[in-house]
Amino acid sequence: xxxxxWLLALALGALGCGGSSYAYESPPSPPAEQYARGTTTASAxxxxxAGGEADYEVMAAEDSGGGFGGDDWDSDYNFExxxxxAGASAGxxxxxxxxxxxxxxxxxxxxxxxxxxxxxxxxxxxxxxxVDLSGPLLIYTARFHLGVYEVxxxxxxxxxxxxxxxxxxARRSDTELVVRVPAARFQQAVDQVEGAGDVLHREVNAxxxxxxxxxxxxxxxxxxxxxxxxxxLLQRADAVEDALAIERELQRLTxxxxxxxxxxxxxxxxxxxxxxxxxxxxxxxEPTGPDGFTLPFDWLxxxxxxxxxxxx
Amino acid sequence: MKHAVITPTxxxxxxxxxxxxxxxxxxxxxxxxELDEEYSNYDARFTSADGVVISVRSIEHDPxxxxxxxxxxxQSRIRMNGGYALLETEDVRAASGQSGKQLRxxxxxxxxPFKYWVTIFVTDAHIHIVEAGGRTEQxxxxxxxxxxxxxxxxIH
Numbered sequence: 027x028x029x030x031x032w033l034l035a036l037a038l039g040a041l042g043c044g045g046s047s048y049a050y051e052s053p054p055s056p057p058a059e060q061y062a063r064g065t066t067t068a069s070a071x072x073x074x075x076a077g078g079e080a081d082y083e084v085m086a087a088e089d090s091g092g093g094f095g096g097d098d099w100d101s102d103y104n105f106e107x108x109x110x111x112a113g114a115s116a117g118x119x120x121x122x123x124x125x126x127x128x129x130x131x132x133x134x135x136x137x138x139x140x141x142x143x144x145x146x147x148x149x150x151x152x153x154x155x156x157v158d159l160s161g162p163l164l165i166y167t168a169r170f171h172l173g174v175y176e177v178x179x180x181x182x183x184x185x186x187x188x189x190x191x192x193x194x195x196a197r198r199s200d201t202e203l204v205v206r207v208p209a210a211r212f213q214q215a216v217d218q219v220e221g222a223g224d225v226l227h228r229e230v231n232a233x234x235x236x237x238x239x240x241x242x243x244x245x246x247x248x249x250x251x252x253x254x255x256x257x258x259l260l261q262r263a264d265a266v267e268d269a270l271a272i273e274r275e276l277q278r279l280t281x282x283x284x285x286x287x288x289x290x291x292x293x294x295x296x297x298x299x300x301x302x303x304x305x306x307x308x309x310x311x312e313p314t315g316p317d318g319f320t321l322p323f324d325w326l327x328x329x330x331x332x333x334x335x336x337x338x
Numbered sequence: 339m340k341h342a343v344i345t346p347t348x349x350x351x352x353x354x355x356x357x358x359x360x361x362x363x364x365x366x367x368x369x370x371x372e373l374d375e376e377y378s379n380y381d382a383r384f385t386s387a388d389g390v391v392i393s394v395r396s397i398e399h400d401p402x403x404x405x406x407x408x409x410x411x412x413q414s415r416i417r418m419n420g421g422y423a424l425l426e427t428e429d430v431r432a433a434s435g436q437s438g439k440q441l442r443x444x445x446x447x448x449x450x451p452f453k454y455w456v457t458i459f460v461t462d463a464h465i466h467i468v469e470a471g472g473r474t475e476q477x478x479x480x481x482x483x484x485x486x487x488x489x490x491x492x493i494h
Contacts, residue, residue, distance in 0.1 A: 173417060173443070173444065174423065174446045175446055223423055224424045226421070307421060325397050325467075330454070334393055335472070337385055
């Protein structure tokens with residue numbers, strides 16, 4: 027097998043998600059061994075067959091769905107060649123790429139399975155995009171419904187109190203106030219909002235995104251390493267067809283990298299800054315209470331300013 | 339039911355309603371006028387010229403519940419369904435000696451803040467509800483007179 031084809035196969039193997047496999051019936055050279063290139067691990071298993079030939083399978087080492095990924099990324103390349111001809115055609119790599127592409131979307135394992143298959147060679151760095159990866163990665167959010175009284179003054183008071191906690195005003199309207207607060211001060215901010223008015227309803231959530239975040243970090247790093255390899259491969263490509271095929275892969279890979287970076291930035295922002303939403307609106311204008319029951323006393327429904335002050 | 343409204347100047351008994359056996363008397367706040375409630379669900383209602391309103395109604399106490407039950411029922415209804423903010427809760431006493439509870443709410447309507455008080459007295463036969471409300475600015479100006487009127491409530 028030509029070295030370029032090996033390199034490309036390994037690169038695609040590491041790119042593929044969820045047990046991407048490459049089966050070669052011809053004995054590889056070198057035979058069974060483990061490949062570790064850069065920060066990406068591609069494990070190789072070699073099993074000689076009865077006919078003296080060998081099935082050679084290269085599996086992507088790091089992969090997990092983790093809630094992020096697309097058809098372009100979740101792929102399963104499966105090549106079965108008749109052996110490596112001494113003089114492979116100039117378009118061999120292009121053919122491989124084109125044959126592989128339609129299979130990418132159809133052979134994606136479910137996210138859970140992908141997660142189980144994930145075998146990262148190395149843990150991500152201690153800190154990624156300003157997020158400390160050593161502990162749990164949680165996105166905190168809180169939502170409050172406050173009684174609707176002197177909303178403007180109450181909003182002003184809340185913002186003034188929260189100003190001491192370095193909050194960022196994200197949105198303000200007649201009925202809603204959304205602030206972002208550094209995660210370390212989330213509880214303080216929640217306590218202050220609790221005391222700012224009549225809290226009719228509260229909802230506090232902590233969403234663990236550690237698995238997704240770390241998964242993206244690994245896959246991003248793998249993709250960047252693969253891109254470097256493809257760039258090197260491109261420099262050595264002699265045929266125009268090969269160069270075009272590699273460039274297409276480079277473009278696809280670049281898109282994937284940008285998506286990973288975007289998602290990583292979003293998660294980092296959500297982790298570092300908690301979101302608190304304060305709603306000034308009646309929970310329900312229906313006769314049925316929010317708990318799903320209505321007391322059988324009609325006169326309760328007649329209470330309120332609208333009836334009291336309707337003097338005609 | 340029977341009720342008597344005692345004006346600050348005349349202290350006369352107004353209409354006595356027969357039927358459910360409840361009677362109460364309350365001094366009309368100074369500067370308020372009593373409205374004709376013949377066809378409404380209120381037993382008595384008073385308004386100021388600038389829109390502060392006080393009403394009284396007696397409801398047959400069936401099924402029976404203690405003061406806490408009715409306070410909770412009213413509070414839940416007003417806060418959760420009406421979107422009112424509970425600002426304060428006060429223990430009150432009627433002129434006739436019964437203990438009651440006063441829930442003081444606030445609510446914005448079309449950007450204007452309003453205050454709304456609900457005072458509850460529970461006797462064996464009746465639940466007496468005194469409501470008072472108006473725009474915050476006017477209500478605050480009339481608050482002393484409203485409090486005096488509520489304190490003058492005599493339940494028989």
